[in-house]
Amino acid sequence: PIMALLIVIFILFSLLNIINLMFMNNIENRKQYGILKSMGFTNGYICRKNLFKILLLSFFSIILALVLHFTLSGKLFFAMISIDGLVNSTPLIIKMLGTVLGMIILITLIFCIPLRKIKPIELMEE
Numbered sequence: 001p002i003m004a005l006l007i008v009i010f011i012l013f014s015l016l017n018i019i020n021l022m023f024m025n026n027i028e029n030r031k032q033y034g035i036l037k038s039m040g041f042t043n044g045y046i047c048r049k050n051l052f053k054i055l056l057l058s059f060f061s062i063i064l065a066l067v068l069h070f071t072l073s074g075k076l077f078f079a080m081i082s083i084d085g086l087v088n089s090t091p092l093i094i095k096m097l098g099t100v101l102g103m104i105i106l107i108t109l110i111f112c113i114p115l116r117k118i119k120p121i122e123l124m125e126e
Contacts, residue, residue: 011096011100014100015100015103015107018062018103018104018107019107022043022054022107022108023111025111026111026114026115027059030118031120033046033115034118034120035120035121037118037119037120038120042111043116046112046115047109047112048113050108050111050112051105051108053110054104054105054108055105058101058104060081062097062101066093067099069088069093070088073088079109093113
């Protein structure tokens with residue numbers, strides 16, 4: 001139960017960090033989105049571009065996390081408890097990764113909604 005609580009807290013903290021990063025990304029790239037819109041790109045294109053960028057970074061992060069998990073977690077578990085008893089449940093790991101990746105996609109799509117309100121003329125006036 002304690003480990004499950006720690007995992008849930010870590011996942012929630014990570015999702016909060018992702019929300020903050022997406023919010024800051026939208027603020028920083030507001031002018032770029034306005035320029036793309038003035039060049040004729042649609043909201044869908046800009047949203048797909050953001051989604052592809054976030055998914056690419058997420059897949060690289062997942063691969064790195066899995067490599068670190070399978071190489072170091074057993075050694076760290078043994079160093080802390082002196083028992084070589086760490087069990088890796090592949091279905092559980094896949095479910096967790098799928099859930100987190102789904103949440104990242106959902107957060108990215110939610111943060112694509114304000115892109116429709118960006119007007120190139122307003123950004124030129126700024």
